[in-house]
Amino acid sequence: xxxxxxxxxxxxxxxxxxxxxxxxxxxxxxxxxxxxxxxxxxxxxxxxxxxxxxxxxxxxxxxxxxxxxxxxxxxxxxxxxxxxxxxxxxxxxxxxxxxxxxxxxxxxxxxxxxxxxxxxxxxxxxxxxxxxxxxxxxxxxxxxxxxxxxxxxxxxxxxxxxxxxxxxxxxxxxxxxxxxxxxxxxxxxxxxxxxxxxxxxxxxxxxxxxxxxxxxxx
Amino acid sequence: xxxxxxxxxxxxxxxxxxxxxxxxxxxxxxxxxxxxxxxxxxxxxxxxxxxxxxxxxxxxxxxxxxxxxxxxxxxxxxxxxxxxxxxxxxxxxxxxxxxxxxxxxxxxxxxxxxxxxxxxxxxxxxxxxxxxxxxxxxxxxxxxxxxxxxxxxxxxxxxxxxxxxxxxxxxxxxxxxxxxxxxxx
Numbered sequence: 001x002x003x004x005x006x007x008x009x010x011x012x013x014x015x016x017x018x019x020x021x022x023x024x025x026x027x028x029x030x031x032x033x034x035x036x037x038x039x040x041x042x043x044x045x046x047x048x049x050x051x052x053x054x055x056x057x058x059x060x061x062x063x064x065x066x067x068x069x070x071x072x073x074x075x076x077x078x079x080x081x082x083x084x085x086x087x088x089x090x091x092x093x094x095x096x097x098x099x100x101x102x103x104x105x106x107x108x109x110x111x112x113x114x115x116x117x118x119x120x121x122x123x124x125x126x127x128x129x130x131x132x133x134x135x136x137x138x139x140x141x142x143x144x145x146x147x148x149x150x151x152x153x154x155x156x157x158x159x160x161x162x163x164x165x166x167x168x169x170x171x172x173x174x175x176x177x178x179x180x181x182x183x184x185x186x187x188x189x190x191x192x193x194x195x196x197x198x199x200x201x202x203x204x205x206x207x208x209x210x211x212x213x214x215x216x217x218x
Numbered sequence: 219x220x221x222x223x224x225x226x227x228x229x230x231x232x233x234x235x236x237x238x239x240x241x242x243x244x245x246x247x248x249x250x251x252x253x254x255x256x257x258x259x260x261x262x263x264x265x266x267x268x269x270x271x272x273x274x275x276x277x278x279x280x281x282x283x284x285x286x287x288x289x290x291x292x293x294x295x296x297x298x299x300x301x302x303x304x305x306x307x308x309x310x311x312x313x314x315x316x317x318x319x320x321x322x323x324x325x326x327x328x329x330x331x332x333x334x335x336x337x338x339x340x341x342x343x344x345x346x347x348x349x350x351x352x353x354x355x356x357x358x359x360x361x362x363x364x365x366x367x368x369x370x371x372x373x374x375x376x377x378x379x380x381x382x383x384x385x386x387x388x389x390x391x392x393x394x395x396x397x398x399x400x401x402x403x
Binding site for chain 2: 003004007010011014015071073074075076078079080081082083084085217218
């Protein structure tokens with residue numbers, strides 16, 4: 001399964017699109033927000049945590065359909081299903097590779113972009129913490145959605161519709177951690193809920209996604 | 219919707235079975251069921267140690283020939299891939315990106331994958347598509363060696379591969395319309 005993660009990373013690096021797409025989108029959204037809202041620093045620092053989280057979430061959504069679609073088209077998924085690795089492990093490995101290529105760059109870029117939005121000082125730490133905790137859930141929920149829609153032609157739209165409502169709790173608690181952190185409030189409750197969502201997704205969704213894949217491979 | 223019914227055959231060590239039948243007669247369905255990719259409506263497939271090669275080869279075009287095989291060897295936990303590369307005459311191409319292979323070379327790479335799985339039963343679905351005569355002979359030789367070593371193969375094909383094999387004509391097992399097994403409606 002480590003091999004699968006490494007292979008996906010190698011493919012993402014060589015194909016070029018893997019790392020860049022989500023990151024570029026995130027960059028564009030966050031850079032454009034100050035232009036759209038005007039140069040009022042007070043307003044910007046107020047909306048910064050929410051905008052950063054929303055940008056990260058949408059950037060994540062952008063690359064979801066690639067998680068399984070490419071492997072489905074070239075037959076790799078069929079062959080992996082026959083291979084001596086559990087399909088649940090395949091899903092976990094694909095989600096991990098997606099997180100490393102999409103979630104991790106977003107986490108690393110977010111503090112830099114926070115400067116553009118005049119994020120208050122203490123907010124930087126909590127922004128990174130909330131993204132580190134929350135983005136794995138985004139990748140896992142996305143992998144589940146991608147598994148559900150893998151055989152469908154133009155399943156991208158359906159995937160977005162399926163996944164967006166599932167993303168809402170992660171967004172609420174993730175942005176709340178960053179917002180409370182920025183204004184110096186206690187972050188414990190949303191932080192615990194965010195961690196709970198991520199851990200729950202890690203524990204359950206590989207099984208759900210593997211079941212969906214088995215049905216779609218028939 | 220049942221495609222085939224009443225299919226029953228056993229494949230022993232060193233034995234090859236060739237599935238025949240017109241297009242759409244259920245050869246692929248039977249092979250995928252044997253590979254465990256879809257459940258049978260009734261009955262069962264005994265024996266597990268199978269490797270499956272379908273119409274798509276599962277080749278990543280951004281990886282080289284050797285890297286593609288290396289990946290599958292690691293997934294199946296088997297050893298070096300050089301033997302498989304040589305037996306399908308891919309040695310000169312081993313560092314070339316799969317994107318630059320011809321259709322026949324890709325097919326050979328896909329078949330070389332079977333050799334690195336280390337599985338005893340090979341399920342091959344139309345393995346000779348886009349292969350030239352020399353490559354077909356190469357492939358037949360590899361299958362023959364696999365059989366000699368105690369392996370087995372079930373091959374869906376329309377051509378004569380030039381080795382002894384039992385022929386199962388799946389069109390004899392076409393499920394009649396409405397012939398659903400008990401409990402299905």
